[in-house]
Amino acid sequence: MTKSKADNLQMENSKIDRLQMGLQINDLNKSFNGVTLFKDFNLSLAESTITCILGPSGCGKSTLLNIIGKVIPPDSGSLVGFDGKIFSYIFQEPRLLPWKTVRGNIEFVLDSNLSPSSRRREADRLINNVQLDGFANYYPSQLSGGMRQRVSIARAFACHSDIILMDEPLNGLDFSLKQNMIKWFSQIWKEDRRTVIFVTHNVDEALLLGNEIVVLSEPPVSTLTRLTIQEPSGERSPEEPHLKELKQTLEKHLSLAKVPHITF
Amino acid sequence: MKISFTKKHYISLASIVVMLALWQAAASWFGSDLIVPQPWDTLLAVGKLIGDVGFMKVVGATVVRGLTGFVISAVLGMLVGIWAGLRPNFNTFISPFVVTIRSVPVISLILLALIWFNPNIVPIFIAMLTMFPFIATNVADGIKSVDPNLIQMAKFYRADKRKILSEVYIPAIMPFIISGASSAMGIGWRAIIIGEVLSQPTYGIGTKMQIAQTYLNVEAVIAWTLIAILISSIFEKTIRLYEKRVLKWRAQ
Numbered sequence: 001m002t003k004s005k006a007d008n009l010q011m012e013n014s015k016i017d018r019l020q021m022g023l024q025i026n027d028l029n030k031s032f033n034g035v036t037l038f039k040d041f042n043l044s045l046a047e048s049t050i051t052c053i054l055g056p057s058g059c060g061k062s063t064l065l066n067i068i069g070k071v072i073p074p075d076s077g078s079l080v081g082f083d084g085k086i087f088s089y090i091f092q093e094p095r096l097l098p099w100k101t102v103r104g105n106i107e108f109v110l111d112s113n114l115s116p117s118s119r120r121r122e123a124d125r126l127i128n129n130v131q132l133d134g135f136a137n138y139y140p141s142q143l144s145g146g147m148r149q150r151v152s153i154a155r156a157f158a159c160h161s162d163i164i165l166m167d168e169p170l171n172g173l174d175f176s177l178k179q180n181m182i183k184w185f186s187q188i189w190k191e192d193r194r195t196v197i198f199v200t201h202n203v204d205e206a207l208l209l210g211n212e213i214v215v216l217s218e219p220p221v222s223t224l225t226r227l228t229i230q231e232p233s234g235e236r237s238p239e240e241p242h243l244k245e246l247k248q249t250l251e252k253h254l255s256l257a258k259v260p261h262i263t264f
Numbered sequence: 265m266k267i268s269f270t271k272k273h274y275i276s277l278a279s280i281v282v283m284l285a286l287w288q289a290a291a292s293w294f295g296s297d298l299i300v301p302q303p304w305d306t307l308l309a310v311g312k313l314i315g316d317v318g319f320m321k322v323v324g325a326t327v328v329r330g331l332t333g334f335v336i337s338a339v340l341g342m343l344v345g346i347w348a349g350l351r352p353n354f355n356t357f358i359s360p361f362v363v364t365i366r367s368v369p370v371i372s373l374i375l376l377a378l379i380w381f382n383p384n385i386v387p388i389f390i391a392m393l394t395m396f397p398f399i400a401t402n403v404a405d406g407i408k409s410v411d412p413n414l415i416q417m418a419k420f421y422r423a424d425k426r427k428i429l430s431e432v433y434i435p436a437i438m439p440f441i442i443s444g445a446s447s448a449m450g451i452g453w454r455a456i457i458i459g460e461v462l463s464q465p466t467y468g469i470g471t472k473m474q475i476a477q478t479y480l481n482v483e484a485v486i487a488w489t490l491i492a493i494l495i496s497s498i499f500e501k502t503i504r505l506y507e508k509r510v511l512k513w514r515a516q
Contacts, residue, residue: 069420088421095417099435099513108431109421139513159421 022046023195028077030063035175037063038107039220041077045212050189050196052210054203055107056254059218061199065165068197072133082203089162090169094148096140103136109159126154129188146177150184157188166198186234203250207243209233215253224253274436289305301420301483308489317465325467327495329384330449333391337452338445340392341399346433349407358400366397370455374462387459392454395448397443407433408442439514442507446500451498 023045030038037060045051055061066072068079069087088109096105106123114122127136130150140148149169156164170178186209189196202205206213211233215224227246229236236243284303291300301309313319344362348355373393377386410433417426460470469488476484 045328071416086422089417091413091417093413097414097432097435099438100431101513108418108423112427136380143512155421 009080019189023082024080025064025068026078026080028067029075030060030077031075032060032063034091035219037219037221038074038077041221043214043223045195045197047081047195049211050074050198050209051212051214052206052251053197053199053214053216054206054254055199055201055216056218057201057223059216060221061201061216062167064221065167065197068163069165073218082163083164085147086160087163087165088154088156088159090149090156090164090166092168092171094140094145094152096148096155098140101137101139102132102143104157105140105151106158109155111160122158124189126158129157130154130184146173146181149173149181153181153185154190157194161194163195166196168200168202170200170202178205179208183234185209186232189233203247203254204238206250207247208236208238214249215250217256224256225249298480298482301486306483306486306490309483310490313484313487313491320469322469322472323491323495325465326387326456326460326469326492329387329460329468330391330453330495330499333388333456334395334445334449334452336388337392337395337448338399338441341396341444341448342403342441344396345400345403346407346429346437348404349437355404362397362400365393368393370394370458374459377459378463383463383465386463387456387465387470390459391456392450395452395516398448398451399444402440402444402447403437406437410436426455438510439507442503446503449499449503450496453492453499457492 025041025043025045027037028038028041053061053064063072067074068082070082097108100108103120107119108190110119110122123137124136127133130153132147132150132154134148135143140151141149150153152169156166165261170181173181182205198206198209207229210229212226212228214226216222217224227249229246238244238247285301291302294300297305344358345363348358370390373390374386377389381389413430414436415428418432423431455468457468457473460468461474462470464471464474469492473485473488476482476488
């Protein structure tokens with residue numbers, strides 16, 4: 001109990017920090033194939049926090065992530081606090097290089113100035129973090145889907161980035177595997193508390209992982225609600241009553257987010 | 265696994281036995297060494313040729329020509345193939361060249377080469393032009409088939425162009441390079457020997473065949489043919505071994 005109180009206190013402290021050095025998206029406009037995805041959209045994001053961006057499928061969450069990661073340019077608008085930031089990515093698919101071993105895939109993103117032995121040490125440390133010891137010399141084709149995604153998580157942390165962007169990386173995994181992945185992710189995350197922006201349409205994922213949860217509407221996107229969960233991620237159980245309550249709230253917002261479609 | 269391997273072996277062996285039997289039947293039917301020599305006599309002739317003092321010089325000359333042609337066409341083919349795979353405009357520009365080279369009858373190339381080059385170069389030139397289109401086309405197809413998601417991933421992680429080429433593109437097209445090299449080699453050896461028959465360099469399997477043919481020495485023509493088949497299959501086997509080693513990342 002005291003431990004969680006201490007954690008809460010730490011959370012409060014980092015909340016104060018956040019106010020001082022936030023990341024901001026101001027007056028964002030973006031249209032895609034004639035659809036206005038964002039119209040004067042504003043969002044502030046906290047650093048050293050896991051922010052889950054929750055929204056219905058096709059609401060432009062991935063586009064937002066790509067704009068943040070400077071993969072696609074916005075039509076107009078400004079990003080504040082993102083200059084000079086280095087990003088790493090966890091994609092929906094693991095996107096591992098099939099001809100490289102687990103270790104090779106992680107070394108791929110390491111600084112090329114490092115000596116071979118320190119590269120190896122760093123890669124092995126991350127392999128250990130995602131509990132894939134003994135698999136360093138395996139090729140992706142020899143691993144299960146969940147194991148491959150763990151390699152891609154290890155790769156994202158291996159890269160000395162400031163911000164980790166995650167685009168629905170837990171899609172298609174069963175619930176218990178999802179819970180495990182979130183546990184592993186949170187454990188590594190605690191080591192350096194990087195800024196994480198995690199995009200998903202799945203309420204459970206957001207509840208288990210997010211420190212902050214932002215619910216977006218269908219295009220043109222607006223923020224429907226925003227909430228903070230104090231309890232450290234990775235230590236939450238979906239059975240807890242207050243999380244169940246939050247889940248209901250989020251689901252209500254999400255159902256409102258959906259514009260009713262007329263089918264012929 | 266082991267059982268099917270042995271079974272496969274037996275079937276291959278049976279196939280060779282049938283081939284030899286057909287040959288033997290043909291030899292008995294014609295009853296003349298001037299038309300179809302006896303298989304056993306021919307195999308003895310192969311042994312005798314291999315034992316000859318000048319054998320290594322002859323075979324060595326042909327092999328060196330083959331490898332030279334192969335290396336030149338592989339380097340050119342990879343450069344052209346990679347560029348064509350990356351740049352659609354260059355692909356459109358270069359396609360007519362590759363198609364033309366591939367459609368020109370080998371004999372036309374030889375006749376022209378005989379006019380332009382000295383006899384030692386002709387077979388290399390022929391080999392190069394016959395192998396080049398296979399490698400260039402395969403490499404270009406390989407580059408086009410590279411998963412764009414992997415390229416995007418590498419760019420996201422700030423890999424520079426050189427790193428993307430050497431650690432993403434090249435390994436991705438290895439299977440295509442190897443299958444291109446394999447078909448190129450298959451056709452290349454035949455082209456080299458035709459080139460040698462017609463250009464008559466001092467040393468070469470084709471030169472020896474041409475001399476044997478002039479003296480109606482059918483046995484020697486077939487014996488040299490068997491040697492050419494042997495060389496070609498040694499190279500094919502080497503490529504397959506290399507393939508196994510390089511592509512061990514592929515799912516079994």
